[in-house]
Amino acid sequence: MNKTEQAVAVLQGMIERGELAPGAMVSERTIVELIGLGRTPIREAIQRLAPSYMIRVHASRGIEIPAITVEDQLSRLEVRRAVEVLAVDLASKRASKTQREAMQSLASRLEGQFTLQEYTDTIRETHALILDAAANRYLGSLMLPLQGLSRRFWIVHAREENNDILRGRDLHRAILTAISERDAEAATAASRALNDYLVEFALAVVARQVAR
16 A cells, blocks of 8 residues: 555545544645645545545635535435445356455454444455455446445444444345355345445434434
8 A cells, every 4th residue: 555545545534433524624734744644645645535525625725524414425325225236246246266255254254343443444345345346447436435425424423333333234244145155136135225224324313413
């Protein structure tokens, strides 16, 4: 991983975890100071993250960390559902023996207990394995931004963290297990179930906001 890739990973992680608050305006210099990787890799990281809606660059005001809204999350999930169903279907049909073994291993790891950071790192690994097995270079440009933004919403709004981790863990494990067994029907059903949970989670956020 080169310095630009490191900067992308660190900056995206800070945004997802809310360490850079939704709605905040920050300068490039501030990000350089926070991450400490130099101006050039930070500038390149900003350029990479901007098209994915993770940040917005304003020429005169600096860098905006976009606000998080339920409406945006639900719109993202409509697209994510279709893209991920395609990805897991392709992965079920195309995964190599090595890839299927890696999925089986990761599914076994997902039986354990996780901190929030450990869980989100493991889910990134899950998504990367599925994307690699799907063997379609165009899927990444669609999937990764949607997953990153959806994950950011989930992290910011998780209230019963342990229960939400357990539920998400089990849903992702079902997807991996089905793909490793070349069961495309079960894999796509599990993918839809994960999306249903994320929609349910977003609607629960609306309910809490209305109840305030």
